[in-house]
Amino acid sequence: MSAILQVRDLQVSYYTDLGRATALNRVNLDLQAGEKLGLVGESGSGKSTMALAMMRMIKAPGRIESGSVDVDGVDLMKLSEEEMRLARLSRIAYIPQGAMNSLNPVMRIGAQMVDAIRAHVPTMSKEDMIARAKDSLESVDLKRNVFDMYAHELSGGMKQRVCIAIGILLKPKVIIADEPTSALDVVTQRQVMETIDRVQKEIGTAVILIGHDMGLMAQFVDKVAVMYAGRLTEVSTVRDMFTTPMHPYAQALIKSLPNLKNKGVFQGIPGLAPSLLRIPSGCAFHPRCTQAMDRCKTTIPEVQDHNGRLVACHLYTEGA
Amino acid sequence: MTHLLEFRNVTKTYTRGYFSDAGTTALQDFSMVLDEDSPTIMTVAGESGSGKTTIAMLLLGFIEPTKGEILYKGKNIKNLRGEERMTFRREVQAVFQDPFAVFNPFYTVDHLLTVPIERFKLAKSKADARNKMEEALSSVGLRPEDILGRFPHQLSGGQRQRINVARALLLKPKVLVADEPVSMVDASLRANILESLRGLHRDHGVSIVYITHDLTTAYHVANSIVVLYKGGVMEAGDVETVIQKPEHPYTKLLIDSIPWPELDRRWGSDGMMVKEADGSDKGAKGCRFMGRCPHAVDACGTSVPPLYRVGPTQVASCVLHSANPVLPATQLTDVLPV
Incomplete structure (x- = not known):
C-alpha cells in the first residue's frame, strides 16, 4: 500500500535578526490512508511549523528551503499558488490552534x-452547496439549524466542531489538527475527539494530531511521532511508544507522565529545550541525555528503521 | 481557635447592567476553612465557568462577595486597613495561569522580585535583597545567574512560572492561590513547577489553594479536592477517594473523560454518556447538573441537594445518596483531610 502522504527532506528556516533558525530539519514522514498520527514535542520543537509547511503557509521571515510533500501522488511544493489554494481544504485541510476563534462573528455559520x-x-x-454544508454539520453531531446561527450563539465545543465540519467539507485526503482541544475542558474535549474519530472513519481520511498531551495521544492515535529541535526522534506505534520507547527523549517523555500509581512522584526532563538559533552539535538532545556518548556530541544520528520503528539515536546504530 | 482564612456562606453573582435582574451566579453558598496550624493543599476543580477563578479573585480580595463574608485571621478582608491590610497582602500570594502576561516586557525579571522586597521592606540593604532573591530562585530550582538581569522574552514559560513561585516564596506567605499554574507550560516542565509548589507547602508550611481543571495534576499535588459545577459544590473529599471512587455523576463524568496516558484505560470505559446541555432551565432551582445528568429524576429539580456524607472523608451533593447523613455546607472542610 502506498502512502497517501509522503513528506521528504522537508526543511524550514526562519531568518531572524539573530541569525537563521532551522525550525524543521530534513523531516521524512509517511502516512497511510485512514491512519491517525500524533505529532508531539515541546513548544518550539517544530510541530506547528511542520503543519504550516505541509500547507505551504509558512510566512516571512520563514522559508521552506527544500523538500517535497506528496499528497495522493501530487507534490504540493511544485504547484502554483492558485493550484495550491485549490488543494488546501480539498486535498489537505488544516484546523489551526484556537480555530474556533477564527469564525467570522458577523457572518452566519452557513454563509462561511x-x-x-x-x-x-x-x-x-x-x-447543493447548502445541502453539503448542512450534511457536514450533521456529521459532526450539530443540528442542521446551526447553519443559520452566528458564532456567538455556540459554545466553545460547538464552535470547534463547526471548524471540523468546515475541514471535512471537501473530503480531504489529509486533515491536520493543531491542538484542536487545548482550550476546552475534558468533557468537551472527549466529545470533540470522538467526533474527529468518527468522521475520520467515515471519509477514510488520514489525520495528523498535533499536541503535547500524551494522554490524548494514547486515547486517539495509531502512531506517535516525537519531535525535538526540528527533527523527528522516534516514530512508533502508540503501543510501542508507551510500553518500550527507544529514543532517550521519548523515554523521558513517557516517564514524566502522571498516572494513578505513583502519586506525588514528579519526574520532569532535566534541562531546557535548546534555542533553534543555537542547536547543539551532533544529536540536539545530547546535553540533556542521560545515555549520551562521545559521538553524540559530534555526529548527527540518522533516522533508522528498527523493525518498523523509526529511531534517530546512536544507541541503536551499528558500531556503537 | 481563629482560622487563618475562612469563607462563610459566600455567594457571588455577576449582574449585567444596573437595571437587569438577570445575573450569573458564579459561586453559591460556599464555605471553607484553612487553618494556620495544619497547612494543606486543596484543589478546586471544575470546567470553565464553574466558579474556580471567582474563588481565587474573592480570596485575594479583588472582588467582593455578593453575600457572605471572607475572614482572614478572624477579620473580614473587606475591612482590613493599614498595617493589617499590608500583612494580608503579603501573606496571601498568588501564581496565575499565564506566565507571559504578568511580566512587564520593558523591565528585567528582577523587577518582579525587587518590587515586593521594597514594598514590604524585606531587606536591610541591597546585598541583603540580592541574597534573598538568589535564595528564592535557588529554592525553585533556578540558577540565579541564569535569571537575574534577563528580560522576560529571554526566558521560557517554565522558567517564568517558577520565578512567580519564587516571588511568592520571597514573601513567606501563609496562603498561596495557584490558578491553573501549569496549564500553559509544557508537560515536561509541569513536573518541576508542581514540585516547587509542593516544596513550598512541605518546607515552608504554606497552605495552597490549587485551582485547576486538570484532575491528573490535582491528584498528584493535593490532599483534598472540591469539585465545582456552575458555582455549586458537587463533590468534595480527600483526593484519592474522590478520583478513584467518585460518587457524584458529574465527577464520574469528569474522571471518565480524562485522557489517561495509559493504553489499557480507554476513554469512556465506565460507560458514562456525555449529554449535551439542552439549554432549558432545568436545574434552575435544584441540582445544577440536572440537565446533563444521565441519572436525573424529578426530585433533582426541586431544591439544591445538600452535601451527603458518602464516606468518612467524602461528600456528594446528589439525591442518589440521600439515604446518607447530611453535612451542613458550612462544615465542608471538616471532612477534608489536611
Missing part, C-alpha cells in the same frame, strides 16, 4: 461554509 465550497467548486449549484 458556502464560501469555502464556492471557492473550490464554483460550478456547484447553490442548493
Whole structure:
C-alpha cells in the first residue's frame, strides 16, 4: 500500500535578526490512508511549523528551503499558488490552534461554509452547496439549524466542531489538527475527539494530531511521532511508544507522565529545550541525555528503521 | 481557635447592567476553612465557568462577595486597613495561569522580585535583597545567574512560572492561590513547577489553594479536592477517594473523560454518556447538573441537594445518596483531610 502522504527532506528556516533558525530539519514522514498520527514535542520543537509547511503557509521571515510533500501522488511544493489554494481544504485541510476563534462573528455559520465550497467548486449549484454544508454539520453531531446561527450563539465545543465540519467539507485526503482541544475542558474535549474519530472513519481520511498531551495521544492515535529541535526522534506505534520507547527523549517523555500509581512522584526532563538559533552539535538532545556518548556530541544520528520503528539515536546504530 | 482564612456562606453573582435582574451566579453558598496550624493543599476543580477563578479573585480580595463574608485571621478582608491590610497582602500570594502576561516586557525579571522586597521592606540593604532573591530562585530550582538581569522574552514559560513561585516564596506567605499554574507550560516542565509548589507547602508550611481543571495534576499535588459545577459544590473529599471512587455523576463524568496516558484505560470505559446541555432551565432551582445528568429524576429539580456524607472523608451533593447523613455546607472542610 502506498502512502497517501509522503513528506521528504522537508526543511524550514526562519531568518531572524539573530541569525537563521532551522525550525524543521530534513523531516521524512509517511502516512497511510485512514491512519491517525500524533505529532508531539515541546513548544518550539517544530510541530506547528511542520503543519504550516505541509500547507505551504509558512510566512516571512520563514522559508521552506527544500523538500517535497506528496499528497495522493501530487507534490504540493511544485504547484502554483492558485493550484495550491485549490488543494488546501480539498486535498489537505488544516484546523489551526484556537480555530474556533477564527469564525467570522458577523457572518452566519452557513454563509462561511458556502464560501469555502464556492471557492473550490464554483460550478456547484447553490442548493447543493447548502445541502453539503448542512450534511457536514450533521456529521459532526450539530443540528442542521446551526447553519443559520452566528458564532456567538455556540459554545466553545460547538464552535470547534463547526471548524471540523468546515475541514471535512471537501473530503480531504489529509486533515491536520493543531491542538484542536487545548482550550476546552475534558468533557468537551472527549466529545470533540470522538467526533474527529468518527468522521475520520467515515471519509477514510488520514489525520495528523498535533499536541503535547500524551494522554490524548494514547486515547486517539495509531502512531506517535516525537519531535525535538526540528527533527523527528522516534516514530512508533502508540503501543510501542508507551510500553518500550527507544529514543532517550521519548523515554523521558513517557516517564514524566502522571498516572494513578505513583502519586506525588514528579519526574520532569532535566534541562531546557535548546534555542533553534543555537542547536547543539551532533544529536540536539545530547546535553540533556542521560545515555549520551562521545559521538553524540559530534555526529548527527540518522533516522533508522528498527523493525518498523523509526529511531534517530546512536544507541541503536551499528558500531556503537 | 481563629482560622487563618475562612469563607462563610459566600455567594457571588455577576449582574449585567444596573437595571437587569438577570445575573450569573458564579459561586453559591460556599464555605471553607484553612487553618494556620495544619497547612494543606486543596484543589478546586471544575470546567470553565464553574466558579474556580471567582474563588481565587474573592480570596485575594479583588472582588467582593455578593453575600457572605471572607475572614482572614478572624477579620473580614473587606475591612482590613493599614498595617493589617499590608500583612494580608503579603501573606496571601498568588501564581496565575499565564506566565507571559504578568511580566512587564520593558523591565528585567528582577523587577518582579525587587518590587515586593521594597514594598514590604524585606531587606536591610541591597546585598541583603540580592541574597534573598538568589535564595528564592535557588529554592525553585533556578540558577540565579541564569535569571537575574534577563528580560522576560529571554526566558521560557517554565522558567517564568517558577520565578512567580519564587516571588511568592520571597514573601513567606501563609496562603498561596495557584490558578491553573501549569496549564500553559509544557508537560515536561509541569513536573518541576508542581514540585516547587509542593516544596513550598512541605518546607515552608504554606497552605495552597490549587485551582485547576486538570484532575491528573490535582491528584498528584493535593490532599483534598472540591469539585465545582456552575458555582455549586458537587463533590468534595480527600483526593484519592474522590478520583478513584467518585460518587457524584458529574465527577464520574469528569474522571471518565480524562485522557489517561495509559493504553489499557480507554476513554469512556465506565460507560458514562456525555449529554449535551439542552439549554432549558432545568436545574434552575435544584441540582445544577440536572440537565446533563444521565441519572436525573424529578426530585433533582426541586431544591439544591445538600452535601451527603458518602464516606468518612467524602461528600456528594446528589439525591442518589440521600439515604446518607447530611453535612451542613458550612462544615465542608471538616471532612477534608489536611
